[in-house]
Amino acid sequence: MNFKDMSKQEIIDYVNGIRKKYEGKIAIPAHHYQNSDLVDLSDLVGDSYKLAVDCAKLSAEFVVFCGVRFMAEGAAVLAKENQRVLHPDPNAGCPMADMISEENAKTAFDKITKLSNKPIAPIVYMNSYVDMKAFCGERGGTVCTSSNANKIVKYYLDNGFNVFFSPDHKLGINTARELGLKDDEICKIKRDFSFEGNPATARMFLWDGFCHVHVDFNVEDVAAVREKYPEIKVIVHPECIEEVVNASDISGSTQKIYNEVINSSDDVKWAIGTEINFVQRLADNNPNKVIVPLRKSLCHNMAKINLVNLAEAIESIDEYYTNGGKLINEVFVKNEYKENAKIALEKMIEIVES
Numbered sequence: 216m217n218f219k220d221m222s223k224q225e226i227i228d229y230v231n232g233i234r235k236k237y238e239g240k241i242a243i244p245a246h247h248y249q250n251s252d253l254v255d256l257s258d259l260v261g262d263s264y265k266l267a268v269d270c271a272k273l274s275a276e277f278v279v280f281c282g283v284r285f286m287a288e289g290a291a292v293l294a295k296e297n298q299r300v301l302h303p304d305p306n307a308g309c310p311m312a313d314m315i316s317e318e319n320a321k322t323a324f325d326k327i328t329k330l331s332n333k334p335i336a337p338i339v340y341m342n343s344y345v346d347m348k349a350f351c352g353e354r355g356g357t358v359c360t361s362s363n364a365n366k367i368v369k370y371y372l373d374n375g376f377n378v379f380f381s382p383d384h385k386l387g388i389n390t391a392r393e394l395g396l397k398d399d400e401i402c403k404i405k406r407d408f409s410f411e412g413n414p415a416t417a418r419m420f421l422w423d424g425f426c427h428v429h430v431d432f433n434v435e436d437v438a439a440v441r442e443k444y445p446e447i448k449v450i451v452h453p454e455c456i457e458e459v460v461n462a463s464d465i466s467g468s469t470q471k472i473y474n475e476v477i478n479s480s481d482d483v484k485w486a487i488g489t490e491i492n493f494v495q496r497l498a499d500n501n502p503n504k505v506i507v508p509l510r511k512s513l514c515h516n517m518a519k520i521n522l523v524n525l526a527e528a529i530e531s532i533d534e535y536y537t538n539g540g541k542l543i544n545e546v547f548v549k550n551e552y553k554e555n556a557k558i559a560l561e562k563m564i565e566i567v568e569s
């Protein structure tokens with residue numbers, strides 16, 4: 216079908232019609248940063264941790280993942296034998312995940328291991344590709360998300376390890392500060408493998424990556440919104456720079472931001488420092504509250520998923536069932552990575568749920 220020529224409502228009706236036809240066999244998870252049309256159509260909504268846990272419990276035969284590629288890959292790693300994962304646009308990547316490769320991680324890890332005063336546990340942020348998750352799983356490390364970074368890092372520090380944290384330097388340093396680490400216990404490892412800090416005393420080694428959506432927020436934005444609304448509460452994502460986190464009232468994962476705002480009384484005003492689709496939806500769905508973006512910052516990759524490419528993925532499932540047609544944009548994870556990536560993801564769930 217040519218979905219590009221169809222109205223929004225016609226596409227929504229089509230997707231719902233196919234889901235009804237194969238009742239229970241197609242699940243659509245969506246990340247909070249997806250646009251509202253996709254979120255409204257989805258079966259599950261959440262941040263990357265919630266989606267990883269919830270997707271692992273799905274029994275649907277097909278999972279059509281609305282989010283960026285590393286999230287769809289994560290769902291494919293945790294998928295059951297009979298499950299297949301489709302990603303509506305494989306070009307929806309993540310610039311932060313691209314900031315570290317398995318090869319660079321190996322070089323950094325070997326260098327750190329020689330200089331560190333303790334064994335190293337590699338911890339990779341969920342916002343990474345499967346090779347990096349496998350790299351960590353293979354070396355006794357794990358994955359973390361912004362909702363559990365604190366607990367995961369603490370677990371390894373308490374168990375006699377120093378930590379190699381990648382790719383997000385900002386989440387790393389904000390986590391280090393929350394855990395009370397001092398300057399000489401934090402060492403940045405730059406992309407040319409030089410150090411900023413003292414590797415001999417460091418407890419956390421932080422790779423030099425960042426999310427352009429979140430480093431866009433600055434302390435002037437916080438000051439400006441406080442001037443405009445003197446009573447406002449500023450809540451930001453920990454991928455923001457340290458100065459912005461320090462200037463805000465609360466920092467936390469997308470799910471934490473959602474819960475704080477939803478559960479607050481209507482007289483609390485909020486300025487939110489994270490992706491604009493999510494902030495706008497919170498504002499639209501809560502007309503009784505004052506909710507403003509700290510600045511409008513869009514993730515262009517999340518925005519690549521839309522009703523048209525979702526409907527195309529769903530159509531290919533229909534073709535597959537009716538005449539054995541080829542699925543489009545199915546996510547395949549190389550076997551060489553799958554097992555160790557799964558070990559890393561399951562270790563995260565084990566530490567968090569313990």
Ligand code: SF4
Nearest residue numbers: 283309311426428514
């Ligand atoms: S918001 Fe940042 S970390 Fe998340 S997918 Fe977009 S670029 Fe990547």
